[in-house]
Amino acid sequence: VARRALGARVPPALVLGWHKAFTRRPRSLGAVGRLALPLLLIVVALSAWTTIDRFHSSPERMGLPTALSVRADASLGDRETRALLERDPRVTAVYPGVEVAALVPGQTATIALRGLGTRAEPYPFTLAEGRPARGPDEAVAGQGLLDLLHVRVGDWVRMTVGDQPQILHIVGRSIEPENAGRVISTSLDTLRANDPDLRPALYQLRLDSGADPAAVAERLTAAGRGHLDVHAVANPADGLSPLRAVVLGLIVVLALIGLIELLTAIGGTVREGERDLLALKAIGLTPRQITAVTVTATAGTALAAVLLAMALGLPLARWLIDAQGRSSGIGAGIARLPSP
Known part of the structure; x- marks a missing residue:
């Protein structure tokens, strides 16, 4: 894939950044998984927030x-x-x-x-x-x-x-x-x-x-x-309003965890790039292109984590809301509402 990308005149910084992010599978999958976990929980928390908000903004869709x-x-x-x-x-x-x-x-x-x-x-x-x-x-x-x-x-x-x-x-x-x-x-x-x-x-x-x-x-x-x-x-959501502060606090904590993991991934990419710095300069890459390699590798890892979190988080959020709602008799319709 890298050879074909270079043959198609894709900028070398993008090719090398993608290569650095995804060629080492165990390390790449570990980085994506660690970053996707807090993002997945954020998706679930936002779905819970949206469900609570729907009771107030669209009560007719919630059986009221x-x-x-x-x-x-x-x-x-x-x-x-x-x-x-x-x-x-x-x-x-x-x-x-x-x-x-x-x-x-x-x-x-x-x-x-x-x-x-x-x-x-x-x-x-x-x-x-x-x-x-x-x-x-x-x-x-x-x-x-x-x-x-x-x-x-x-x-x-x-x-x-x-x-x-x-x-x-x-x-x-x-x-x-x-x-x-x-x-x-x-x-x-x-x-x-x-x-x-x-x-x-x-x-x-x-x-x-x-x-x-x-x-x-x-x-x-x-x-x-x-x-x-x-x-x-x-309105059943009147008693759930205090949960918004809890959900907001949870989102902030998860965002900090994700940010720390992202900074860790950036630091690891930079440390690995130090060994290749002379080789990259020897083949003619400028300092700006070398920086672009690190940015591309980090962005590719983050994008993969976001896609994985969305793919797993939305079905998980619907299942959790439906399971909780069925115990109170309202989940069958809530789970059919659009997700955030």
């Missing part, structure tokens, strides 16, 4: 399409409540809903059964697999529920709400940050088919882009005159 949750007392009917909520100019959609505890065969713990939105105005579930629930008896489920029941998208599940059975067809896998993902969601119309007298117990509100949830909640509370209980939808 609505910003406010409202509960009305018994004095307000469904029509009056929806009219009151839709009157606010920053509210773009109101989704009535109900959440009940359900039992499934063979399990002692309860799961959460939600009825959100209607077939005319379906709730915008964030899906990681499958399709939205549009037809009768169709539902989407979190990863935690699929693992609990050992089912997958396309299966039918049977559960009991009180003394009434409910059979639902799982057509999609949703990102569910609550209840460890042990949630199955359908439309309010589907639940009303079994219980026509079912009344919405809560309302999920989607706001305009850039709207302040606190300001909207204050206006709705005042407009409700004590009949509305308005709360912001809890």
